[in-house]
Amino acid sequence: MSYLPTKNRDVEQRLRDEAKSLLEQGRVDYVIGFEPGSLKFTTTPLITNNKDDVDHLVINPFIVNNLSVYLTEIKGRVGIIAKGCDSRSIISLIQDKQVVREDIVIMGIPCPGLIDLKKVERLVGKDRDELDNIIRDGDKVVITVDGQGKEYPITEVLYDNCLGCEFPTPQEYDVLLGEPAPLVTDLTASRQKIEMLEGMSQQQRWDFWKDEFSRCIRCYACRNICPACFCERCFVEESEPQWVLPVPRWQDNLIFQVVRNIHVAGRCTDCGECERACPMNIPLRSLARKTYDLVDELFHYKSGTDKEASPLMTAYEQAEAEDFIR
Amino acid sequence: MRQDSQWEPKIVGFLCRWCSYAGADLAGTSRKKYPANIRIIKVPCSGRVDPLFVLKALRLGFDGVLVSGCHPGECHYQTGNYYARRRIAITKKLLEYIGIEPQRIQASWVSASEGGKFAQVVTEVTRELKEIGPNELFADQK
Numbered sequence: 001m002s003y004l005p006t007k008n009r010d011v012e013q014r015l016r017d018e019a020k021s022l023l024e025q026g027r028v029d030y031v032i033g034f035e036p037g038s039l040k041f042t043t044t045p046l047i048t049n050n051k052d053d054v055d056h057l058v059i060n061p062f063i064v065n066n067l068s069v070y071l072t073e074i075k076g077r078v079g080i081i082a083k084g085c086d087s088r089s090i091i092s093l094i095q096d097k098q099v100v101r102e103d104i105v106i107m108g109i110p111c112p113g114l115i116d117l118k119k120v121e122r123l124v125g126k127d128r129d130e131l132d133n134i135i136r137d138g139d140k141v142v143i144t145v146d147g148q149g150k151e152y153p154i155t156e157v158l159y160d161n162c163l164g165c166e167f168p169t170p171q172e173y174d175v176l177l178g179e180p181a182p183l184v185t186d187l188t189a190s191r192q193k194i195e196m197l198e199g200m201s202q203q204q205r206w207d208f209w210k211d212e213f214s215r216c217i218r219c220y221a222c223r224n225i226c227p228a229c230f231c232e233r234c235f236v237e238e239s240e241p242q243w244v245l246p247v248p249r250w251q252d253n254l255i256f257q258v259v260r261n262i263h264v265a266g267r268c269t270d271c272g273e274c275e276r277a278c279p280m281n282i283p284l285r286s287l288a289r290k291t292y293d294l295v296d297e298l299f300h301y302k303s304g305t306d307k308e309a310s311p312l313m314t315a316y317e318q319a320e321a322e323d324f325i326r
Numbered sequence: 327m328r329q330d331s332q333w334e335p336k337i338v339g340f341l342c343r344w345c346s347y348a349g350a351d352l353a354g355t356s357r358k359k360y361p362a363n364i365r366i367i368k369v370p371c372s373g374r375v376d377p378l379f380v381l382k383a384l385r386l387g388f389d390g391v392l393v394s395g396c397h398p399g400e401c402h403y404q405t406g407n408y409y410a411r412r413r414i415a416i417t418k419k420l421l422e423y424i425g426i427e428p429q430r431i432q433a434s435w436v437s438a439s440e441g442g443k444f445a446q447v448v449t450e451v452t453r454e455l456k457e458i459g460p461n462e463l464f465a466d467q468k
Contacts, residue, residue: 261420
């Protein structure tokens with residue numbers, strides 16, 4: 001079943017042809033993409049070296065994963081499908097010398113935004129299993145329930161991070177599948193939680209995060225899914241010195257998450273994977289996006305937009321961020 | 327917030343080995359008076375200071391953290407203090423966002439010849455921390 005409007009379906013075919021020819025010509029050892037997931041409206045990463053598998057590849061508004069996280073784990077040359085934010089994560093990995101540009105073939109997908117199923121469920125008041133189809137067409141989305149299609153503005157159902165997207169078209173690619181994507185944004189909705197927090201008192205903010213991190217079970221899903229978190233040994237697992245306790249206590253959970261965000265400052269592209277991966281629904285993006293905005297505000301730096309640039313924390317300007325220093 | 331008159335803030339100071347540590351030494355040898363609230367840890371360079379040190383210190387109950395290094399352009403390793411500046415700037419802002427008083431994270435440039443400035447920095451930092459009171463951020467042991 002395709003979740004694309006009929007006129008856009010050729011993109012999937014172009015992708016399959018491209019992926020097949022890459023494998024056939026031996027230009028890559030593996031292809032990383034998406035195949036339909038086991039549940040309706042979901043996709044799952046597909047990593048294959050078999051050219052017959054590429055027929056499973058799909059493109060639709062549910063290709064949520066940032067596949068660049070697999071690049072550091074796979075040996076050999078890789079053909080990878082990248083949306084706007086994914087391509088920036090790849091650039092970031094190139095900057096940090098974690099991957100070699102020549103070893104990757106980037107099949108860029110202009111991404112008009114991904115659909116948040118939780119928002120869809122809230123909007124139509126039905127479970128995702130009860131929906132017949134969700135088709136995005138331009139700035140509208142048609143949700144079909146019991147054979148009845150109903151139109152909604154697309155901004156109602158896009159992920160918060162997609163609503164705050166700045167670069168929907170891949171910043172680095174070898175082939176671009178489709179036309180550069182139009183930018184559909186709603187910055188107010190995207191920053192809603194952050195602005196709510198900024199409006200609180202210092203004590204209220206602390207209590208908010210304390211409460212959120214009391215739920216954290218320290219499964220490390222946020223860290224493991226993050227393409228910017230590529231340390232071979234994470235500071236939370238060090239035993240000498242033991243910086244944080246391995247048991248999930250809110251104090252240590254908070255330190256883990258804050259330090260993790262500082263570590264990925266200048267690498268985070270606001271792809272939203274940490275928040276999607278969190279089984280406890282902790283609003284991690286409110287931390288990640290804030291860090292992203294702070295990096296821009298303080299150092300005028302946008303992660304993953306220039307593969308020649310030095311990584312944020314290995315560069316400096318003579319005069320910057322002096323105001324707080326005595 | 328608990329405000330007992332006997333309470334004195336505890337500050338951990340990460341001082342760069344080349345400038346600020348020598349500055350603190352000079353403050354001592356020149357008999358400059360400054361509050362005894364600071365506990366000094368010598369680091370090779372202000373660039374050695376990991377944001378994790380700052381959080382760990384607050385977690386352990388220190389009321390404030392001072393990171394001090396050489397003036398811009400005077401780093402023994404040429405650029406260490408510039409990297410430190412980026413790191414501390416983002417740490418301070420992010421910690422403020424999650425609800426830690428910005429006064430708890432302090433930074434200064436003190437050269438080896440600035441014993442007087444070191445005494446003044448410690449005096450000011452201690453006064454600011456007295457104003458905001460004890461660090462009870464991590465006090466809830468649940």
